[in-house]
Amino acid sequence: MTTFSANLGFLWADLPLPDAIRAAKAAGFDAVECHWPYDTPAEHVAAALAETGLTMLGLNTLRGKAGENGLAALPDREPEARAEIDRAVDYARRIGCGSVHVMAGFAEGDQAHQTFLGNLDYACRAARPHGITILIEPLNRYDAPGYFLRTSDQAASIIAAIPHDNLALMFDCYHLQIMEGDLSRRLAAHREIIGHVQIASVPDRGTPDHGELDYRHIMAVLRDLGWERPLGAEYKPQQPTDQTLGWLPVLRSV
Numbered sequence: 001m002t003t004f005s006a007n008l009g010f011l012w013a014d015l016p017l018p019d020a021i022r023a024a025k026a027a028g029f030d031a032v033e034c035h036w037p038y039d040t041p042a043e044h045v046a047a048a049l050a051e052t053g054l055t056m057l058g059l060n061t062l063r064g065k066a067g068e069n070g071l072a073a074l075p076d077r078e079p080e081a082r083a084e085i086d087r088a089v090d091y092a093r094r095i096g097c098g099s100v101h102v103m104a105g106f107a108e109g110d111q112a113h114q115t116f117l118g119n120l121d122y123a124c125r126a127a128r129p130h131g132i133t134i135l136i137e138p139l140n141r142y143d144a145p146g147y148f149l150r151t152s153d154q155a156a157s158i159i160a161a162i163p164h165d166n167l168a169l170m171f172d173c174y175h176l177q178i179m180e181g182d183l184s185r186r187l188a189a190h191r192e193i194i195g196h197v198q199i200a201s202v203p204d205r206g207t208p209d210h211g212e213l214d215y216r217h218i219m220a221v222l223r224d225l226g227w228e229r230p231l232g233a234e235y236k237p238q239q240p241t242d243q244t245l246g247w248l249p250v251l252r253s254v
């Protein structure tokens with residue numbers, strides 16, 4: 001049976017994070033994940049996770065100044081990028097969260113590529129003692145124009161260049177359908193480096209039960225590939241989240 005993680009960056013985003021965790025539990029999710037939890041003390045999040053029995057699967061590094069979308073590929077910003085990596089790894093460690101998405105930022109070119117490699121090497125070393133995986137995620141050109149990481153192949157070549165086994169691809173079906181399509185073959189080609197899968201409808205980033213992607217098919221592909229971890233529901237609810245969950249029992253029963 002496919003299981004699902006509620007992305008609390010979008011779902012129940014109006015609630016304090018501990019209450020969002022409780023809401024995800026009450027709605028029947030199997031796990032949670034978030035974007036930027038840092039305004040909430042880690043012990044409050046850890047307590048809500050312990051109370052509900054849910055695991056926080058992932059969180060992101062902070063994006064930087066207003067208008068920025070991560071720092072890790074920005075030349076000459078290594079000290080800040082690495083401080084954010086340290087902050088994220090420490091927070092993840094304190095709440096028992098297994099992965100940290102290191103956000104690349106708006107950049108291009110060889111210097112950005114080299115900077116990203118250096119910062120990812122740093123992140124993998126910082127995360128390893130805590131059993132934490134570092135994730136990198138291609139984002140689509142419409143939501144994040146100018147974002148350094150755009151495709152699954154670019155992510156795969158970066159992962160191949162880093163000599164650590166705790167670096168993986170966040171395969172967000174929403175972004176990669178927009179950027180590349182051909183998702184069944186993309187999932188198979190990159191199976192060995194995929195660390196997490198996220199879902200939402202395309203193109204409107206709504207509930208995963210409509211739009212140009214049929215997630216019943218994607219779920220069958222993932223099952224055939226031996227994928228058993230929860231899929232991250234990272235969609236933007238157009239109504240209060242509790243009123244948008246009709247898709248959950250339907251996809252769960254597939």
Ligand SMILES: O=C(O)[C@H](O)C(=O)CO
Pocket residue numbers: 035060101137172175198234
């Ligand atoms: O937007 C996304 O898909 C991401 O997963 C994210 O973490 C924030 O950009």
Ligand SMILES: [Mg+2]
Pocket residue numbers: 137172198234
């Ligand atoms: Mg995503």
